[in-house]
Amino acid sequence: MIRTDILIIGAGPVGLFTVFEAGLLKLRCHLIDALPQPGGQCSEIYPKKPIYDIPGYPEVLAGELIDKLMEQAAPFKPGFTLGESARTIEEDGEGGYIVTTDRGTVHQAPVVAIAGGLGVFTPRKPPISELIDFEEKGVDYIIRDPEKYRDKKVVISGGGDSALDWTYFLANGVAEHVTMIHRSQSFRAHPDSVQKVMDMSQEGKLDLLLDSEVVGLSGNGRLRQLEIKHRSGEQSSLDTEYWMPLFGLTPKLGPIADWGLEIEKNAIKVDTLDYSTNRPGIYAIGDVNTYEGKLKLILCGFHEGTLMVQSAFKRIYPDKKNVLKYTTVQGVQGFD
Amino acid sequence: MEESVHITIIDREGVPHEVDAPLGIGMNMMELSRSMELPVEGTCGGMAMCASCQMYIESEHDLLERNDDEQAMLDEAWHVQDNSRLGCQIPISEQLEGLVVRIAPE
Numbered sequence: 001m002i003r004t005d006i007l008i009i010g011a012g013p014v015g016l017f018t019v020f021e022a023g024l025l026k027l028r029c030h031l032i033d034a035l036p037q038p039g040g041q042c043s044e045i046y047p048k049k050p051i052y053d054i055p056g057y058p059e060v061l062a063g064e065l066i067d068k069l070m071e072q073a074a075p076f077k078p079g080f081t082l083g084e085s086a087r088t089i090e091e092d093g094e095g096g097y098i099v100t101t102d103r104g105t106v107h108q109a110p111v112v113a114i115a116g117g118l119g120v121f122t123p124r125k126p127p128i129s130e131l132i133d134f135e136e137k138g139v140d141y142i143i144r145d146p147e148k149y150r151d152k153k154v155v156i157s158g159g160g161d162s163a164l165d166w167t168y169f170l171a172n173g174v175a176e177h178v179t180m181i182h183r184s185q186s187f188r189a190h191p192d193s194v195q196k197v198m199d200m201s202q203e204g205k206l207d208l209l210l211d212s213e214v215v216g217l218s219g220n221g222r223l224r225q226l227e228i229k230h231r232s233g234e235q236s237s238l239d240t241e242y243w244m245p246l247f248g249l250t251p252k253l254g255p256i257a258d259w260g261l262e263i264e265k266n267a268i269k270v271d272t273l274d275y276s277t278n279r280p281g282i283y284a285i286g287d288v289n290t291y292e293g294k295l296k297l298i299l300c301g302f303h304e305g306t307l308m309v310q311s312a313f314k315r316i317y318p319d320k321k322n323v324l325k326y327t328t329v330q331g332v333q334g335f336d
Numbered sequence: 337m338e339e340s341v342h343i344t345i346i347d348r349e350g351v352p353h354e355v356d357a358p359l360g361i362g363m364n365m366m367e368l369s370r371s372m373e374l375p376v377e378g379t380c381g382g383m384a385m386c387a388s389c390q391m392y393i394e395s396e397h398d399l400l401e402r403n404d405d406e407q408a409m410l411d412e413a414w415h416v417q418d419n420s421r422l423g424c425q426i427p428i429s430e431q432l433e434g435l436v437v438r439i440a441p442e
Binding site: 265 | 385386404405409
């Protein structure tokens with residue numbers, strides 16, 4: 001079991017800055033995130049986009065901001081459970097909580113801070129009625145182990161980096177045969193990745209079907225065939241063993257919605273005194289919370305995390321006096 | 337000069353919402369819809385990277401053409417039609433007077 005002072009659910013910018021603010025009060029943090037890397041939306045959706053409303057940075061790339069926040073948090077040695085999403089929360093009998101992830105990792109802490117942004121990133125699924133019948137029976141939204149596709153026939157759909165990168169990888173001696181299907185002729189991906197896939201297509205190492213999309217699936221318990229619609233209006237079928245629709249991720253509030261927290265408009269209601277929820281010891285900061293006058297800005301999340309840790313300190317150490325210390329006087333001292 | 341333009345946004349239940357959209361404050365259709373608490377997410381913050389603000393242009397307005405980022409995103413989105421646009425890529429301007437849009441399905 002992983003034990004910490006503040007368990008932060010969500011390793012986006014607000015969660016990461018909270019590690020720093022908690023560290024100044026000598027509180028240790030551990031973060032859980034469904035994504036395989038820290039940074040939340042900043043890393044997953046727009047790492048190369050500039051942000052202009054971070055104090056002291058007239059302009060900063062989202063990915064660069066995350067790098068800096070990681071650097072700022074580093075002295076306080078945060079722990080991470082990445083690639084797993086918080087599934088259940090139970091009281092631990094000592095006033096704190098036990099949080100278990102979808103992969104069974106158990107965490108215990110006197111304080112839980114939900115910094116889940118817009119929610120857990122989940123795959124965007126194409127609107128095909130029979131899709132659900134073949135999930136994990138030939139249809140995979142995330143490629144966890146490429147060896148699963150060794151010597152198999154696979155089809156990948158999508159026009160982003162993930163679709164192109166996996167197409168290139170699996171067509172390079174892993175899968176028996178790879179077909180990439182994309183609805184148009186342009187891609188939302190790094191030009192180098194596009195060029196690599198185009199080159200492989202010209203060399204006959206993969207099939208590239210542009211201006212086409214998968215509109216139907218069939219099989220006998222397992223996926224066997226895809227129905228493909230072409231821009232010309234014609235339809236065709238393609239035999240395959242796997243289909244990976246890689247259309248990016250979209251955030252959903254997910255299991256947090258079932259934690260007995262007061263929810264309003266898909267966000268957690270908090271008291272602006274300290275961003276506490278209706279459950280003692282559980283706080284919500286950043287885009288995941290709501291209150292009168294709420295602004296969904298990273299900047300506001302930083303403020304919320306800063307106030308939240310002051311309240312958390314009092315909850316963890318009710319008999320200790322905490323005096324606000326300025327970093328200009330004390331500097332920043334991490335844990336030994 | 338007018339300070340606002342009249343726009344109709346039809347929600348996913350088919351209910352039209354009439355709004356006077358303010359000019360001169362750099363708003364776009366995604367932000368306008370969110371300000372009316374209509375179910376437009378704007379997950380990516382208006383960077384044409386998520387398609388959660390897709391809407392259909394139902395009036396005869398001649399809007400600026402889709403830029404490359406918007407086109408590429410719509411190439412990956414669902415329920416895309418010839419009149420699909422990303423709300424975040426439509427700035428509120430005088431040219432939008434009388435615009436009618438319908439929010440695309442989720």
